[in-house]
Amino acid sequence: MALFDVSGYKSHAGLRGQILGTGVGHLIDRPNQEFAVPVGVDPSGFLKSCSREGGVSTDLNHGTTTLAFKFRHGVIVAVDSRASAGSYIASKEANKVIEINPYLLGTMSGSAADCQYWERLLAKECRLYKLRNKQRISVSAASKLLCNMMLGYRGMGLSMGSMIIGWDNKGPGLYYVDDNATRLSGHMFSTGCGSSYAYGVVDSGYREDMTVEEAYELGRRGITHATHRDAYSGGVVNLYHMQEDGWIKVCKEDVSELIHRYRKGMF
């Protein structure tokens, strides 16, 4: 099947044997991409063990809040923009939404490098699908491709929680995919360390028949309140709206200004 070949899926047991059994230091996934692996050591624990010795600190860019929800007029996607490396804020304007094509968006949370790499690879596979099959890939298939990529490296310490949002023949689509290869379709998701705060806000304000402006405001509020309470989220809110004829970028607003606006009603 075209999808099976394209996904490059290899049996999990075969990969494990290559890493831990033979002592060969390479992990082969796609024919032209090899991952170097430390010989004889469990990869997921290796980085952590190095972090303590001789002043070496390999903290990687991490942490976030992202949310997305379906409503009558499409799907709203809102993300923050803080990238932290340990307790240092590596970037205040990180881009956590990847624009795969005019009808597909992917959000990123967890390890920045993992998300960027695998979602860019997903964008490449979606483009190849379109060239081979002369029609755009469905949201369901795109999320499944990403999920199978994660399955190949399960247990090796990848960290990625992402949402795939799109509009295809079946209407608006929203899938949650994470590094355990969990793949869920749903009406509302929030990921990252600030997700609990965002869920609270969006759950309490959500109505299926909201107007477009009310939905934008709900998305903004969800991220703003999460950044207010979560140390690892902050920066600006990037808001996207997935409509029938593609996505539009709605706004990019600083959370400190937004929280002052909202506070007028508090205390």
Add this chain to the structure above:
Amino acid sequence: TMFATQVYGDSGKMKEYHYTGPVEHRFSPYSFNGGTVLAVAGEDFAIVASDTRLSEGYSIHSRDSPKCYKLTDTTVIGCSGFHGDCLTLTKIIDARLKMYKHSNNKCMTSGAIAAMLSTILYGRRFFPYYVYNIIGGLDEEGKGAVYSFDPVGSYQRDTYKAGGSASAMLQPLLDNQIGFKNMEGVQHLPLSQEKAVQLVKDVFISAAERDVYTGDALKICIVTKDGIKEETVPLRKD
């Protein structure tokens, strides 16, 4: 003092100085060689600057080991962290640049080098290059571009970025002086090349005052459409 190493270890947990039992040590493939790198993008120029001190633990290996490497006529990369990985990484980038030039009959643009470096770094996701990279150069339109990376390849385009041991000290200063953050009633003037070079010198002088791994000398590479100009400025040697 001994507390200097606390910054990189378990923060918030005091080392137990009265512990006298056996401690297991394993060979670590990494070591921290210090150094700070900085890049600033202007309207039609880019500056990449680094100090030239190479240290390890309490020793200084060299006072003349700059961390800027010229890649093409329009791109310079600054690498700090583990010197062994810096050298290997720059060799790999040079080889890939040559391969691209021979296959495509043109030089790689700054944006293309950045995207390629991201995949090179991610290829070692499970055994990373312990290097903090910052690329500075001109984009296809001739405007200044800065790309900053983490050790496993996540990257983005910035206007200015500091990396390496004194990055946490320099970045807020740059946010204030170039980004005009935390200032009110100040005119947002675009940065001229002369002001940018002076700012870079001042900022490194401050870093050398307070960071033990930064000092000795400062090497500045200024990238414009006329090529790459280099300048060396002495810093504190203590």
